[in-house]
Amino acid sequence: MNYKTLVWGLSTHVPGLYNSLIKMRNSSSGGAAKSSRYCYSVWLRHLVMAKNHNLIKKVPETIAELGPGDSLGVGIAALLSGSNRYYALDVVPHANLMHNISVLDELVKLFQDRESIPDDIEWPDLFPKLHSYKFPKDILRDEVIDAALKPERIIAIKDALVNSGVDSSNIEIQYFVPWNNSGIIQKDSVDFVLSQAVMEHIENLDEAYSAIFQWLRAGGIFSMEIDFSNHVMAKKWNEHWRYSDFIWNNLIWGKRPYSLNRQPASIHLSLMNNNNLKIICDFPQYNHSGIKRSELNKKFEYITDDDLYINNTFIQGIKR
Template sequence: MQQVRPVTFLKGLATFIPGVARFACRSSGGTDSARYCYSVWMRHLVALKSSGLATCFSRVAELGPGDSFGIGLSAVLTGVDEYNAFDAKSHAVAEKNGEILEELIGLFQQREPIPDSDEFPQVSPQLEQYEFPSDILTDDILKAALHPNRLADVRQALEHEESGNIRIRYVAPWDDSSLLELESIDLVFSQAVMEHVENVPGSYQALYAWLKSGGIMSHQIDYKSHGLARDWNGHWTISDLQWKIIKGNRPYLINRHPHSAHVAMMKEAGFQIVGENKIQLPPLSRAALDHRYLDLSDGDLETSGATLQAVKPGR
């Protein structure tokens, strides 16, 4: 059976019509929901703790926040003073960020349990339990992070980029690693982004340059076909020529890199992998693969997603 429906090719071709490519990249994930953002940030924190890594940060950066800065705002509400967001395209809307911030404040004040797989079945990493992580976000940490004066600064910084100690910065589109001071960031994270990035080695190199020695990266990556093929792994059966038509004139789609390629590119940039939590699904028959993917390992063929944590080694 054909992996790609004719309409998928037609959609790609349509993006050559002026204005359509912009429209085709309009949808950008789940960050228009405060509960999604809260769930994602808490899952990254809990996963970091499970790997024995730090969970308190001062300066963070996120790649690809999507429709709002809600994941980064969650970070700020748990003690982060500086949040830098870099997207390929400007999706986030100011009023939405304000609404999401207010809802997030309520979730943290109520110590809301982490929204789980019943509420967000597609969201990873999945956790063993979803209670509020009061061992990570202690009463003392939250009392300081949610102090009314600090919240006033957060609201101001959301509008004016900076207030008191708080800085909230959004750059979209970005393509320049000099946007951040070298060795200034404690944590870089992304959710469902690295599979879309066109220049993955260049991005990991930029993240490496931004992180302090000992700084941490936490990425959730979805290797599936994103509805572009019939099966979750059908994108690895499509020839380069067909893929060019499917991608059309869009600035990004999915890069089709398998798990081991991300691991190799992180290591190439200088990172040490410290956590690797893979999601597995049934593999394709090797006979179906396009020749470009013939040497995918058995592991890659069944890895549909992963949380990858890496550290920039200390000097």
């Protein structure tokens, strides 16, 4: 057991202590520039992969993102690529208005400069990996970016950030926190649903994949990076499958505002299929340095041999 994470888990049971520790940690890391480069890289990786698999020919009009976290930067990057509507869905409010304005300004500069996609040197743990990290001019042609970065359009994006939920000059940003049912987004209205290391946190996965199906228009795309590790909550990456629900939920994870569902790859794939989401590509990353089958808790004896070693995967597909 990782005793440092045990202390963090126990801290969540002391009112105010966990939030204080989080603020101290966050104050020493990142900033708008770091966040913008991360979001720029995430968005362009998803976009490039969709183009490479012939899922898109142009930038999707309407984007929905599950779990944007403390920055709406991925969605802002999509808007600066030419998208017009962005729906952000989270379980707890993270996004900070002034931070997002700073991220917007940083992202505008990155797109103006046609900056290369931040690569494995800058973000070694970021998936999916690309064959080339050059700015994707095949889909983001100069005329596309120039039109998306017109001063009046950037003002409209900033206005939509300040007035979330208001359609401003055909630019719309909606921030749903918490999102409790699929009805918050109109059926058959979304072109592209993406998530980055988020689906492993959703408690009711069947409900989530059902909602994604309902939101997507016919032929709409889903694009997901899913991290099956324990998120540094134990010494070995898959050691979270060693613990009982009581130990994991009460001592290690504690009362953090979002959980880790501990479901392996095969469960996600099965639920996608059951909800009429057709998988076009699946790129699992294997890690054989974790615990072995003999060390699994009885609760997880059902996982497959592949599950035991799939550290993360990147999946794209379409609504059937």
